[in-house]
Amino acid sequence: MAGIYLHIPFCKHKCTYCDFCSFPNRMDVAEAYMACLIKEIEMRGKELEGRTFDTVYFGGGTPSVVDPKYIYAAMKKVEDCFSLSRRPEITIEINPGTVSEQKIALYKRAGINRFSIGLQTAIDGQLEELGRIHTVRDYLYCTSLLKGENFSADVMLGIKNQTKEDVRKTIEIAAGSGAKHISMYALTPEDGTPIYTDYLNGELPDGDEVAELYEYGRSLLAEKGFMRYEVSNFCKKGFESRHNLNYWKRGEYVGLGVSASSFFAGRRLLNTLDLDEYMKCILSGFYPVIDSEEVGKRDAKFEFLMLGLRTVYGVSAAEYQKAFGTDWREDFAAAYQKTKHYLLEEGDVTRIKDEYLYVQNAILSEYAE
Amino acid sequence: MAKANKFLRNFCIIAHIDHGKSTIADRIMELTGQVSRRDMEEQLLDSMDIERERGITIKLTPVRMFYTALDGNEYEFNLIDTPGHVDFTYEVSRSLAACEGALVVVDATQGVEAQTLANVYLALENNLELVPVINKIDLQSARVEETKQEIEEVIGLDAAEAPCVSAKEGTNIRDILEAVVKLVPPPEGDPEAPLKALIFDSYYDNYKGVILFVRIKDGTVKVGDTIKTFLSERKYDVTEVGAFAPRLQPKSVLAAGEVGYIAASIKSIEDVEVGDTVTCVSRPAAEPLPGYKKVQPVVFCGIYPLDGSKFLDLKEAILKLKLNDAALTFEPDNSVALGFGFRCGFLGLLHMEIVQERIEREFNLDIITTAPSVSYLVHKTDGECFYVDNPSHLPPPTDIEYMEEPIVKAEVYTPPEYVGAIMELCQDKRGVFKDMTYLDARRVRLEYRLPLNEIVYDFFDELKSRTKGYASFDYELAGYEKSKLVKLDILLNGEACDALSTIVHEDHAYKRGRMLAENLKEAIPRQLFEIPIQAAVGGKIIARETVKAVRKDVLAKCYGGDITRKKKLLEKQKEGKKRMRQVGMVEVPSEVFMQILKTNKDK
Numbered sequence: 001m002a003g004i005y006l007h008i009p010f011c012k013h014k015c016t017y018c019d020f021c022s023f024p025n026r027m028d029v030a031e032a033y034m035a036c037l038i039k040e041i042e043m044r045g046k047e048l049e050g051r052t053f054d055t056v057y058f059g060g061g062t063p064s065v066v067d068p069k070y071i072y073a074a075m076k077k078v079e080d081c082f083s084l085s086r087r088p089e090i091t092i093e094i095n096p097g098t099v100s101e102q103k104i105a106l107y108k109r110a111g112i113n114r115f116s117i118g119l120q121t122a123i124d125g126q127l128e129e130l131g132r133i134h135t136v137r138d139y140l141y142c143t144s145l146l147k148g149e150n151f152s153a154d155v156m157l158g159i160k161n162q163t164k165e166d167v168r169k170t171i172e173i174a175a176g177s178g179a180k181h182i183s184m185y186a187l188t189p190e191d192g193t194p195i196y197t198d199y200l201n202g203e204l205p206d207g208d209e210v211a212e213l214y215e216y217g218r219s220l221l222a223e224k225g226f227m228r229y230e231v232s233n234f235c236k237k238g239f240e241s242r243h244n245l246n247y248w249k250r251g252e253y254v255g256l257g258v259s260a261s262s263f264f265a266g267r268r269l270l271n272t273l274d275l276d277e278y279m280k281c282i283l284s285g286f287y288p289v290i291d292s293e294e295v296g297k298r299d300a301k302f303e304f305l306m307l308g309l310r311t312v313y314g315v316s317a318a319e320y321q322k323a324f325g326t327d328w329r330e331d332f333a334a335a336y337q338k339t340k341h342y343l344l345e346e347g348d349v350t351r352i353k354d355e356y357l358y359v360q361n362a363i364l365s366e367y368a369e
Numbered sequence: 370m371a372k373a374n375k376f377l378r379n380f381c382i383i384a385h386i387d388h389g390k391s392t393i394a395d396r397i398m399e400l401t402g403q404v405s406r407r408d409m410e411e412q413l414l415d416s417m418d419i420e421r422e423r424g425i426t427i428k429l430t431p432v433r434m435f436y437t438a439l440d441g442n443e444y445e446f447n448l449i450d451t452p453g454h455v456d457f458t459y460e461v462s463r464s465l466a467a468c469e470g471a472l473v474v475v476d477a478t479q480g481v482e483a484q485t486l487a488n489v490y491l492a493l494e495n496n497l498e499l500v501p502v503i504n505k506i507d508l509q510s511a512r513v514e515e516t517k518q519e520i521e522e523v524i525g526l527d528a529a530e531a532p533c534v535s536a537k538e539g540t541n542i543r544d545i546l547e548a549v550v551k552l553v554p555p556p557e558g559d560p561e562a563p564l565k566a567l568i569f570d571s572y573y574d575n576y577k578g579v580i581l582f583v584r585i586k587d588g589t590v591k592v593g594d595t596i597k598t599f600l601s602e603r604k605y606d607v608t609e610v611g612a613f614a615p616r617l618q619p620k621s622v623l624a625a626g627e628v629g630y631i632a633a634s635i636k637s638i639e640d641v642e643v644g645d646t647v648t649c650v651s652r653p654a655a656e657p658l659p660g661y662k663k664v665q666p667v668v669f670c671g672i673y674p675l676d677g678s679k680f681l682d683l684k685e686a687i688l689k690l691k692l693n694d695a696a697l698t699f700e701p702d703n704s705v706a707l708g709f710g711f712r713c714g715f716l717g718l719l720h721m722e723i724v725q726e727r728i729e730r731e732f733n734l735d736i737i738t739t740a741p742s743v744s745y746l747v748h749k750t751d752g753e754c755f756y757v758d759n760p761s762h763l764p765p766p767t768d769i770e771y772m773e774e775p776i777v778k779a780e781v782y783t784p785p786e787y788v789g790a791i792m793e794l795c796q797d798k799r800g801v802f803k804d805m806t807y808l809d810a811r812r813v814r815l816e817y818r819l820p821l822n823e824i825v826y827d828f829f830d831e832l833k834s835r836t837k838g839y840a841s842f843d844y845e846l847a848g849y850e851k852s853k854l855v856k857l858d859i860l861l862n863g864e865a866c867d868a869l870s871t872i873v874h875e876d877h878a879y880k881r882g883r884m885l886a887e888n889l890k891e892a893i894p895r896q897l898f899e900i901p902i903q904a905a906v907g908g909k910i911i912a913r914e915t916v917k918a919v920r921k922d923v924l925a926k927c928y929g930g931d932i933t934r935k936k937k938l939l940e941k942q943k944e945g946k947k948r949m950r951q952v953g954m955v956e957v958p959s960e961v962f963m964q965i966l967k968t969n970k971d972k
Contacts, residue, residue, distance in 0.1 A: 005929055185925035211920035232925055247929050261930045268933055293933075303936065310927055342897065359922040362897050365942035 002264070003055040003246045004082060006037060006074060007257030008063040009275060012098070016131040019190040021259030021273050022061040033258075033275070034070040036282040038077045040256045043287065045081025048254060048264065052083050055243035056090040058112075064094035068106040075110040089114055089242040096142040097134030104145045114241075115151040116183075117142060122170040126159050131194075136173065143177035150239065152181035157217065158210045159187060160203050167217050175224045180239040184217050185232035186210050211358060230311045231357055248307045250300075250323075258288070266300075268293050297324070298369060301331055306364050314344075314351025335366040375555045376442055377626050379584070380500075381449040381464045383492060384474035385482035389504040392536035393474060393545070394432075394450045398615075400542050401434035401446065431467075431582060431628055432615035438550045446549065447613075447628035462491050463569045463643065463695065467584035467628055470498040470553030472545065473524065477503050477511035477533070480808075481523045487845070489524055500548050501528045507535035556626030563654040564588030564596070566623075566631070566647040572693040577609065579635035579692060580617070583647060584628050586658055591622040595650040596633060599657040601640040604650050605633035638688045643695035666698045666714025667775070667846060668721050668741050668825050669758040671868065672728070673710030675735035675948065675959055680709045686732035687711055690724065697724055702759070706868040706952045707737055707962065712759055714744075718825060737950070737959040739868050741825040746773040746849050760870040763856050766907045773849040775821040778803075781832070783840035785813050790835040798823035799874060818847065822872065857882055859889065860903040860910075864953035868962050882912040885965060892961045895919040900955055 010030055011022045026033075056078055058071060071092065078084070091114040092107055107115075119139050121127055127135060143151065153174035157167065174182050189199035198204050205213070218228060226234035230248065233241065246253060252264040255271065258278040262269040270291040272278050281288035295303065301324055308315035320328045329336045342356045342363050352360055384390040434446040449464040465471065471492045475481055492499060501520050506513055513533055520528040532544035570582035590596065594607045609632040611619040623629040635641060646657035674683045691697050698714035715721040721741060728734055744758040748770045757763050779800070781791055788805070795802070795817045804816040819828070824844065832840055855878050859869040869889075873881050882904030889902045893916050904912040924935050949956040 003929075186921070188925050207919070207921040208917075214921070231923055231927075244928060247927070247932070253929055255929055259930070261933070263929070263932070270930075270933075299936070303932065306936065306939065307927070307932070356897065357923075359897055359919050361922045361924070361939060361942060362919065365939045365946065368936070368939040368943040 001054045001242075001246050001249065001251045002051055003057060003243050003251065003253040004053050004078060005057050005059060005243075005253060005255040005257075005260055006041075006063075006078075007255065007260045008058060008060040008066060008071075009033070009258050010065050011060065011062040011095075012065055012133050013131060016129070016194040017187055017189065018131075019193050020061065023275055026275060027065070029275070029279070030066045030070070032279060034066065034074060036279045037074055037257050039282050040288075041074065041077045041081050043282075043285075044254050044256060045078075048082065050083075051252070051264075052085050053254075054085045054088055055246060056084070056088060057243045058092040060093055062095045062098060063092050064098040064103065068103045068110075071112075072106055072110040075112070079111070091116055091241070091243055093118065094142065095132075095134060096138040097132070099142045099145060101145055113150060115146055115149060116181075117146075117151055117153050117179075119153045119170065119174055120156040121159055121162070121166065122173040123162075123166050126162065126166070129160060130156075139173070140177060143179070147178065150180055151178070152183060152235075152241070153177065153179040155182055155184040155217070157184060157186045157213045158205050160198055160205075162205060162213065164213060164216045167213050168220060171217055171220050171224070175221075175226065181233070181235040181241060182221060182226055183233050184214070184221070186214065214358060228312060228357075231360070245311075248311050250304050250307050263295075266295055268295060300324070301326075301328065302367055302369070304328075305332070305367055309350075309352050309360060309364060312351060312354075312357075314349045317348050317350070332367050339363045339366050374445070374624070374626055376444045377447075377555050378444055378470065378549050378553045379447045379449075379468045379556055379626070379628055380470040380472060380549055380553050381451050381468045382472045382474055383451065383485065383488040384472075384504075385476070385479070385485045388474050388476040388479065388482075388485070389536045390474055391450060393472070393502070393504065393534070393542075394448060396536050396539055396542045397446075397448060397545065398432060398434060399539070400546065401436045430615060431464075431613040433612040433618075433628070436546050436550075439547060440550070444550055446546075449628070462495075465492055465495040465497060466567060467569045468495075468497060469556055470500060470549065472500050472502050472549075473520075473526065474502045474504050475516055475520060477505050477513050477516045478508050480512075480516055480519050486523065498553050499524075499526055500545075500552050501526050501531040502545055502548075503528070503531055503533045504536055506533045507538050507540065558585070558587050558625035560587075560589055560625040562587035562625070563652045564590055564594075564647065564649040565654045565658055566590060567658050567660070568598070568641065568643050568645050568647060570643060570693070570695070571641050573638060573689045574632070577632040577634070579632075579638065579641050581631045581633075581635075581641065581647065582628075583623070583631055585623050585625050587625050587654070588649065588652075589622050589624045590631060590647070590649065596631070596647050597650050597653070598640070598642075598645045598647055600642055600645050603637070603640055605635055607631055607633045638692055641692060666696070666716060666744075667821065668715045668718055668743060670713060670715075670721060670741045671702055671704060671707065671710055671739035671759070672699075672713050672725070673704065673707040673737045673739075675737055677708045679734060682732070682734055683710065683728070683736065686728050686734055687713070689732075690727060694724065694727075696720065704739075704761070704868045706866050706950055706957070707739070710737075714758070718829065738963045740871060740963060740965065742872065743775050743821045743825055745775075745854065745872060748772065760856055760872050761867040763872065766855070771851055772854045774852045774854060776818055776847050776850045777821050777824065777844040778847040779817045779819045779824070779842065779844040781815040781817070781840050781842050782808075783813055783815065783836055784811055787836040787840055788813055788815065791815060791832070791840060794828075794831055794835055795819060798826075798828055799876075819844070820850075820852065820874070821846070822874075855906045857885070858905045859885060860901075860905055861889075861893075861952050861955045861957070862898075862900050863903075864955075865905075866952045866957070868950075869965065878906050879911050882906070886912040886914040888965050889961065890914040890916055892965060893955065893957055896956060898954070 009022050010027055011024050014024045090112045092112050093116045095118050122136050124135050155170050189196045221234045225236055228234050229240050255262040258275050259273045260271045269289045272288045272290045278288045305315055342353055343350050344353045382390045431449045435443055436446055437443045451464045503516050505511055517528040520526055532541055532548055534541040565587040566583040566585045568581050568583055571579050574580050590610055592607050595604050597604050609619050610623045611617050612629045644660035648654040674680055687699050696716050699711045702710050702712040725738055728736055742758055744756045747757050748754045749768050750770045783791055798819055800817040800819040806814045808814055832842055853875040854872050855875050857871050857873050857878055858865050886902045886904050895916055899918045900916040902914045903910045927935050948959055950959055
């Protein structure tokens with residue numbers, strides 16, 4: 001398994017919590033950027049000839065803000081330059097405030113078969129507070145265009161003044177709209193974002209309150225048939241995000257576009273975060289990589305556990321043995337002894353007990369160097 | 370009998386802290402040309418960083434000078450600069466034994482202070498000739514005549530001829546030197562007799578081994594001599610002898626009466642003890658010099674390496690410090706919570722602080738220290754009786770008939786407006802009022818008897834905060850008194866943590882237990898499980914707090930771009946854990962062990 005990630009760094013308006021690589025005032029260079037992205041697809045495609053890719057993911061920014069013909073063109077280029085498996089999962093992130101029937105139609109023609117919709121909350125006042133450009137109505141319109149499709153909705157926890165009732169309403173709207181997958185994640189106030197000020201002033205729910213909302217949301221989702229398969233991800237049976245599962249299985253992926261990161265041939269690469277520099281590099285025929293690090297054996301082993309333990313599938317001793325030739329319990333004997341109490345062991349598979357999944361940093365940090 | 374050099378003068382300076390001792394030493398060195406103006410730095414003899422930063426003298430420092438007196442003769446002076454603080458009295462007493470005279474420096478604006486008096490008594494015990502010196506005459510508030518009178522009345526010294534100087538401005542410094550020539554007698558001792566040299570200090574040099582600071586009482590010592598001490602059988606060949614200039618300056622020989630150093634490639638630190646006598650193997654002295662009274666440590670604490678694997682480094686550091694700080698005592702200790710370390714004894718809180726700081730600075734070691742404690746006298750029901758300074762060594766309550774605790778005589782000097790606040794504080798600290806005197810309109814002297822364990826607890830901090838820093842405080846030990854003492858234990862998650870146990874007065878146990886539990890609740894980070902914190906006396910729980918379990922501790926998202934970041938975050942978390950100590954299942958930050966006993970000012 002391997003994945004392809006394409007980054008579309010544009011949006012109409014930056015959300016107050018957003019620290020992703022995204023440029024609200026640079027739509028003028030969208031065409032040039034997409035041309036560069038296509039060039040990078042060609043470059044990497046040649047380099048990675050022989051590998052088969054199972055998933056493609058358009059993320060952002062807001063991929064749905066650019067003219068869909070560019071997405072179509074990029075997707076066609078991916079098909080030309082990479083060898084995809086027989087039934088690849090092809091996802092695009094969309095903002096409910098940017099869709100139209102034609103757009104969706106063109107996405108489908110491009111082969112896109114999964115949609116990830118940024119709902120965040122079903123309370124309009126909160127959407128505004130977050131700087132989202134859409135309303136709950138926009139979301140419902142968007143999902144009406146996706147009837148019968150495989151789509152996911154994002155739900156955010158830890159918004160200012162958010163109550164359990166708000167979470168219930170949001171989950172009900174998300175589930176009721178036909179989503180097969182729901183990502184429910186906690187808002188992370190990052191330094192440099194407008195919302196960080198709210199955080200510093202104690203206006204956001206604290207960790208305990210978020211944990212309370214999360215626990216509530218989790219049980220509500222379970223009632224509605226959405227099972228947790230990773231800390232922040234829930235789905236109806238069989239609708240896991242294959243693209244994301246690949247990250248957690250420490251599979252290879254190639255990231256294309258500004259700020260994208262890649263992992264293949266034992267190395268982690270990071271593209272420049274500067275939009276102009278990205279384009280200059282590509283136009284000069286160079287990879288825009290600013291960081292390239294070979295992952296050492298110990299690091300690799302740690303990553304394997306750190307990522308695997310995020311999911312309810314945990315880590316398989318056999319898979320670990322196959323990857324590294326050793327027993328993970330021996331490699332991390334001290335940490336294992338110390339954290340055993342929090343782990344559930346079922347034959348070959350070890351996972352974090354349900355009740356500790358949300359406090360896993362304390363457990364995982366024992367395994368760090 | 371041959372005579373020692375009659376043009377030799379060995380003397381030291383005693384004074385209260387801040388009365389200008391080190392500055393006078395600086396001026397004397399300047400005047401004798403020992404150091405040029407160009408090389409002169411403030412407090413030249415205070416060579417340790419800590420001394421310069423704090424403006425105090427911790428270590429005695431000897432220096433040799435030559436002075437041509439008004440009588441036309443050239444004299445050799447050995448001056449030993451000594452600390453003023455009560456905690457370093459032991460340093461003072463050692464320098465006194467190497468001298469024939471002492472300058473008693475009194476600040477003309479402050480008059481005679483308790484500490485000066487204490488050191489004067491020490492000097493008299495050592496049969497030293499005392500030379501009063503009145504300093505700071507340049508200040509507006511100087512009261513020269515009153516000070517002279519005070520010296521005569523309080524100390525009983527004739528101060529009519531006392532040099533009146535300003536060390537700061539260099540006024541009348543020559544008067545001091547003339548007084549030394551005239552009043553301090555030359556040393557006695559027979560250069561032909563078998564060698565007897567008193568070790569009054571030492572330190573470890575990486576190239577030369579242990580450097581012995583000696584006062585030659587009888588005989589001579591030179592390079593090539595084979596020497597031994599009285600406490601050890603080991604023999605050493607002298608590789609270097611010399612004087613203090615103030616840096617080591619080699620000489621061909623040291624003879625009776627002189628102060629200097631001996632290097633003999635002594636590598637084993639344990640062989641040297643300050644107060645011991647050096648003699649020559651070929652013609653040994655029959656018996657050693659009287660040496661020093663052994664000092665009894667007053668304040669104790671545990672010192673452990675932050676990184677458990679550095680125990681041997683800590684041992685080496687303490688051994689080397691001990692060479693240079695004879696008052697420090699230590700023995701190996703083993704704590705369940707903190708691992709292997711040492712139980713150390715100090716002459717006071719300042720001494721303790723200085724030692725802790727020197728270990729960290731001079732040996733570059735991170736250490737954990739436990740809260741200071743004092744030494745209690747335990748009387749068991751079976752009649753056995755012994756001292757206990759480590760709360761975890763206290764026998765079970767049923768085996769104890771009664772206990773005694775050390776009491777001090779404390780003197781507090783304060784402007785009158787703080788008298789009420791100080792009395793209240795002393796009351797809180799189980800003090801017994803003894804006396805109150807108005808020294809003048811601006812200064813009151815309060816005398817209390819106070820239990821030492823209240824002083825090592827937080828008395829200084831409280832005194833400072835309640836008097837805005839205006840009050841000063843001095844104390845001396847005044848014996849032991851029977852007292853109702855109990856051991857206060859702290860249980861974390863149901864397990865007793867030995868390093869957090871303290872011995873307290875029964876009446877304070879509840880309050881202290883409450884406060885400890887509350888402070889611990891703030892200091893211990895939330896963990897994966899709920900942690901009950903209990904304070905207990907004799908198995909009975911008297912206070913309880915709870916650290917709630919952490920409920921959210923996860924990165925919301927971990928996709929392709931987040932992996933490196935998440936890895937770094939977890940590594941950082943792991944690094945933080947290395948500064949924690951494991952008590953049962955609970956991780957406790959290492960600062961807690963020292964800080965936890967400080968009162969929470971906000972409460």
